[in-house]
Amino acid sequence: MAAAIDVHGLNKSFGDKHVVQDVSLTVEEGRVTGFLGPNGSGKTTTMRMVCGLLQPDSGSGTCLGYDILTESRQIKRHTGYMTQKFSLYEDLTIAENLLFVARIYGMDRRAERVDKALEGLGLTGRRDQLAGTLSGGWKQRLALAAAVLHEPKLLLLDEPTAGVDPKARREFWDEIHRLAGEGLTVMVSTHYMDEAERCHDIAYIAYGRLIARGTVAELIDQSGLTTFRGEGPGADRLGEALQGRPGVEMAAPFGAAMHVSGSDRAALEATLRTCSSI
Amino acid sequence: MKEARSISGLRILAIMAKEFTQLTRDRLTYAMILAVPIMQLLLFGYAINNDPRHLPAVLLDQDRSVMSRSAAEAIRNTGYFAFVKEVNSPREIDEAIESGKAQFAVTIPGDFERRVVRGDGAQILVEADASDPTTVGGAVAALAGLPQTALQGDLKGALATRQPAPGGAQAAGAAPFEMVIHRRYNPENITAYNIVPGLLGIVLSMTLVMMTSLALTRERERGTMETLLATPVEPLEVMLGKLAPYVGIGLVQTAIILTLARLLFGVPFMGGWGALSIGVALFIVGSLSLGFFFSTLARSQLQAMQMSVFYLLPSLLLSGFMFPFRGMPAWAQAIGQVIPVTHFLRIVRGALLKGVGLSETWPSVLALAAFVLVVGALSVARYRTTLD
Ligand SMILES: Nc1ncnc2c1ncn2[C@@H]1O[C@H](COP(=O)(O)OP(=O)(O)OP(=O)(O)O)[C@@H](O)[C@H]1O
Ligand SMILES: [Mg+2]
Numbered sequence: 001m002a003a004a005i006d007v008h009g010l011n012k013s014f015g016d017k018h019v020v021q022d023v024s025l026t027v028e029e030g031r032v033t034g035f036l037g038p039n040g041s042g043k044t045t046t047m048r049m050v051c052g053l054l055q056p057d058s059g060s061g062t063c064l065g066y067d068i069l070t071e072s073r074q075i076k077r078h079t080g081y082m083t084q085k086f087s088l089y090e091d092l093t094i095a096e097n098l099l100f101v102a103r104i105y106g107m108d109r110r111a112e113r114v115d116k117a118l119e120g121l122g123l124t125g126r127r128d129q130l131a132g133t134l135s136g137g138w139k140q141r142l143a144l145a146a147a148v149l150h151e152p153k154l155l156l157l158d159e160p161t162a163g164v165d166p167k168a169r170r171e172f173w174d175e176i177h178r179l180a181g182e183g184l185t186v187m188v189s190t191h192y193m194d195e196a197e198r199c200h201d202i203a204y205i206a207y208g209r210l211i212a213r214g215t216v217a218e219l220i221d222q223s224g225l226t227t228f229r230g231e232g233p234g235a236d237r238l239g240e241a242l243q244g245r246p247g248v249e250m251a252a253p254f255g256a257a258m259h260v261s262g263s264d265r266a267a268l269e270a271t272l273r274t275c276s277s278i
Numbered sequence: 279m280k281e282a283r284s285i286s287g288l289r290i291l292a293i294m295a296k297e298f299t300q301l302t303r304d305r306l307t308y309a310m311i312l313a314v315p316i317m318q319l320l321l322f323g324y325a326i327n328n329d330p331r332h333l334p335a336v337l338l339d340q341d342r343s344v345m346s347r348s349a350a351e352a353i354r355n356t357g358y359f360a361f362v363k364e365v366n367s368p369r370e371i372d373e374a375i376e377s378g379k380a381q382f383a384v385t386i387p388g389d390f391e392r393r394v395v396r397g398d399g400a401q402i403l404v405e406a407d408a409s410d411p412t413t414v415g416g417a418v419a420a421l422a423g424l425p426q427t428a429l430q431g432d433l434k435g436a437l438a439t440r441q442p443a444p445g446g447a448q449a450a451g452a453a454p455f456e457m458v459i460h461r462r463y464n465p466e467n468i469t470a471y472n473i474v475p476g477l478l479g480i481v482l483s484m485t486l487v488m489m490t491s492l493a494l495t496r497e498r499e500r501g502t503m504e505t506l507l508a509t510p511v512e513p514l515e516v517m518l519g520k521l522a523p524y525v526g527i528g529l530v531q532t533a534i535i536l537t538l539a540r541l542l543f544g545v546p547f548m549g550g551w552g553a554l555s556i557g558v559a560l561f562i563v564g565s566l567s568l569g570f571f572f573s574t575l576a577r578s579q580l581q582a583m584q585m586s587v588f589y590l591l592p593s594l595l596l597s598g599f600m601f602p603f604r605g606m607p608a609w610a611q612a613i614g615q616v617i618p619v620t621h622f623l624r625i626v627r628g629a630l631l632k633g634v635g636l637s638e639t640w641p642s643v644l645a646l647a648a649f650v651l652v653v654g655a656l657s658v659a660r661y662r663t664t665l666d
Contacts, residue, residue: 053507053665072663073510081508087501091303092296103292104509130303146505 004029004154004185005050007061007068012045012054020045021208023059027187027201032180034199035189038243038251042208043189044084047156050187051079064153077105080147084158084189086139088146090132094123097131098146105150117145137168144172148179155179157188161195173198193259206249211263228260228272245271289511293519297493301523307489311527315481315534319474319542330413330602332360335382336374339364343391345432349402349455352428353384358417371405375462376638378624381407381604382417390455394429400455408461409631410472413602418459425453463548463631471546474539475630476599478558479622481535483565483593484586486528490569491582493520494661499579504665513661517654521566528562539630548633553643556636557625560646564618567653574660593619621645 005027012020020042027033035043048054050063052072060067066074088097098117102110118124121141134142140160147155157176161169173195180186188199196202202219204212212219238258242251247267251260262268301307335353339346353359359382365371374380385403393400404421406414433454494516497503506516539545569586576582594600596610597619603611614620621642628634628642636643 048665051508052663053504055664055666076508076510079508081505083501083504083508085501085504087503087505089296089300089502090500091300096296096299100292100296101509103295104289104511106286106288 002029002065003027003062004031005061005063005187007050007063008059010046010049010059010061011057012042012049013057019208020049020056023205023208023210025050025203025210025213027185027203029185030180030183031200032176032186032188032198033201033203034196035187035203035205036191036193036196037189037205038249039191041205043205044158046205047081047158047187047189051081051154051156052076053081077150078153080150080152080155082143082147082155082157082160084162086143088131088139088143090130092131093128094118094131094134094142095127097142098149101146101149107150113149117149121145137164140164140172141168141175144175148184153183153185155184155186155188157186159189159191161190161192169195211249228268242271247271285512285514289515290519290522293511293516294522297520298523301527311485311531312534314485315477315531316538318477318481318484319535319538330416330604330606331357333358333381333413333417333604334362334379335359335384336363336365336371336380337361338366338368338371338383338385340388341386341390345391345394345429346386348432349386349390349428350384352424353402353404353421356417356420356424358420359384375405375407376628376632376634378407378628378638381413394433394454397454401458402455403458403460405460405462407463407632409463409627410598410602413604414461421457421459425455425457429454471543471631472627473599474535474543474545475626476597476623478532478535478539478626479561479597479619480590480594480599481531482528482561482622483619484590485531486524486562486565487569487572487589488583488586489527490521490524490566491572491576491586492579493570494573495576495579495582498577507663507665513658513663516661517567517570517657521563521570524566525562528565529558532558532562545630547630550629550633550635550639553625553635553639554629556643557622557629557639557646560643560650561618561622564646564650564653567650567657568618571653571657571660574657574662593617596620598623615645618646618649621649 003026005025007026008024010020010023010025011018023042023046025046035047037043045054049056049059050068052063052068052075056068060069062068063075064078066072068075089100092100095114095118098114099110102113107113115124118127123129123138123142131139131142144157144160147157155176161172164172169192176186176188177198188195190196197216200215202212202214202216203210204219238251242248242258242260247262247264247269248260248271249262251258260268260272337350339350350361354361361384362380363374365374365383368385371380371383371385375383383405385405387401387403390400390402392398404418406418408414494503497506536547540547568589572582572585572589576585592613596606596614597603597617598614599619603614603620606614624642625639625646628639
């Protein structure tokens with residue numbers, strides 16, 4: 001099977017902060033790949049380098065068969081990118097935003113496509129509402145519709161379900177799988193462990209390094225990653241306190257519980273013991 | 279290795295339509311577009327006075343006599359006139375004044391010395407380009423007392439009777455010759471004539487540079503730049519699409535100011551429509567490009583605003599709008615020369631007040647065109663298709 005994304009040794013620094021370090025990643029066509037990692041680990045930066053929004057300091061590779069260093073225009077033409085922060089025009093209406101996207105990608109039958117997208121969203125009746133006045137969940141759905149309007153081959157979704165209620169999240173994932181079923185390759189970053197389980201593959205990044213790669217089952221087996229699950233009142237709010245402590249590579253809330261993972265089991269245990277007194 | 283680039287009309291249209299729609303949703307901007315020209319026009323009703331010296335003048339000495347030379351020397355000695363050229367015909371005078379090479383033309387008729395000797399109403403004609411009245415005022419005042427003293431050295435012996443007694447008030451009538459001042463273009467010396475056309479340049483710079491300086495910074499601050507950059511849109515397409523709606527705004531403002539200039543201040547519209555139209559078009563595009571260039575440099579909307587203000591200050595002070603261009607020191611004139619407003623003012627004042635067209639103001643038109651090209655190219659070069 002051909003690779004939709006195939007990059008090697010990507011590096012990116014901002015100032016003296018080495019944000020992405022030697023990341024090599026292959027994503028096969030038609031797969032849904034989850035991109036996991038704690039805050040600031042370099043997920044967004046990596047995705048931006050893949051779709052030509054950032055120039056890597058070093059490294060090479062292809063995206064959809066196009067060179068990421070020299071053919072970013074072609075990549076952009078065939079990639080849908082949904083940004084982490086809502087980045088459609090809040091002072092344009094829903095329909096105007098979609099029409100803008102259709103035009104900028106030079107689509108034919110634009111009005112028809114926009115109507116169809118609105119229908120798919122169930123927003124036909126609200127087409128003239130300003131995008132800025134939509135609720136968080138609707139904004140995300142609109143952003144997804146805009147990202148796939150030009151019929152991309154690759155879809156990069158950066159935390160598309162952050163701040164979205166559980167029902168909407170489920171529907172969002174149903175939609176992702178429907179798109180994947182049509183042959184779209186999807187890479188989606190997330191903090192939610194339950195969403196990871198809905199991905200074919202997982203890539204786990206921490207502190208700018210890709211540290212695990214594979215299917216969910218493989219990952220649990222071979223990663224050497226130990227995950228502790230903490231429950232109890234307030235457990236889900238411990239994330240920040242745990243993040244960055246010795247041995248802790250990731251701390252993420254999972255429902256009311258807290259999942260804490262690390263590759264060094266001893267260090268992780270030691271940390272958790274001291275933390276249990278918090 | 280660069281990919282093949284192609285410019286798409288549809289993508290330009292996409293940006294243009296988006297910008298235009300956003301503009302119509304922004305009431306404050308609407309208000310600014312209408313209010314700024316009107317407010318400024320009323321505010322600047324009065325001019326700032328100034329007393330520039332060493333103004334360029336040409337001399338037409340048809341007499342070429344001892345006395346004519348003394349008179350010319352006396353005019354130079356007032357400190358207000360710097361003879362840049364000696365000309366040989368009235369036609370050359372017209373040319374020098376119309377092109378702005380000279381602010382004054384001094385004509386000493388061929389019978390000057392003869393008439394002085396005979397006491398027969400000798401005259402010297404001083405023509406002034408009074409389209410900028412503040413410049414001319416001091417110089418004309420300095421000429422008033424000149425006939426009394428100019429020929430002191432020549433009127434000796436038998437001619438001593440032609441020389442008035444020093445200091446005598448009644449002697450005024452007995453001066454050996456008379457200065458005739460002829461104000462061209464703005465004979466009534468109305469400052470508003472000069473200020474109001476200049477205001478067109480200031481208002482256009484102020485609103486257009488500021489608005490487009492926000493063109494990219496606003497997208498960057500709102501995060502929408504990321505979506506825009508994730509599309510295959512080209513820098514030139516973004517620039518053209520974003521600037522196009524503002525060309526319309528610039529034209530509306532021009533219409534407002536010119537209409538008010540005519541209705542409120544009775545500014546004459548002498549002609550030069552071709553030069554005026556080309557000047558307005560180039561200046562609008564130039565200002566927009568400059569704003570766009572600022573927005574490729576600025577990291578935030580605040581920075582973009584600061585850059586615009588930084589540009590506006592010399593435009594106000596050194597362009598000849600507030601202070602007569604010729605009254606400024608050489609270094610200030612040098613800076614003024616590279617400011618587009620300076621050239622725009624010359625075109626507009628030339629057209630409205632003097633009725634002169636392209637044949638006279640082409641250097642300014644060329645300067646504006648060069649500015650558009652340079653700034654446009656810089657903007658496209660500065661525009662990043664990545665977020666770096
Ligand atoms: N343009 C930039 N300039 C400077 N630093 C940056 C820039 N973009 C990202 N960073 C830094 O790079 C690091 C990685 O950022 P990135 O956004 O890629 O992480 P992330 O994994 O997406 O995090 P999150 O889960 O919070 O979205 C962070 O420390 C961030 O502060
Ligand atoms: Mg991110």
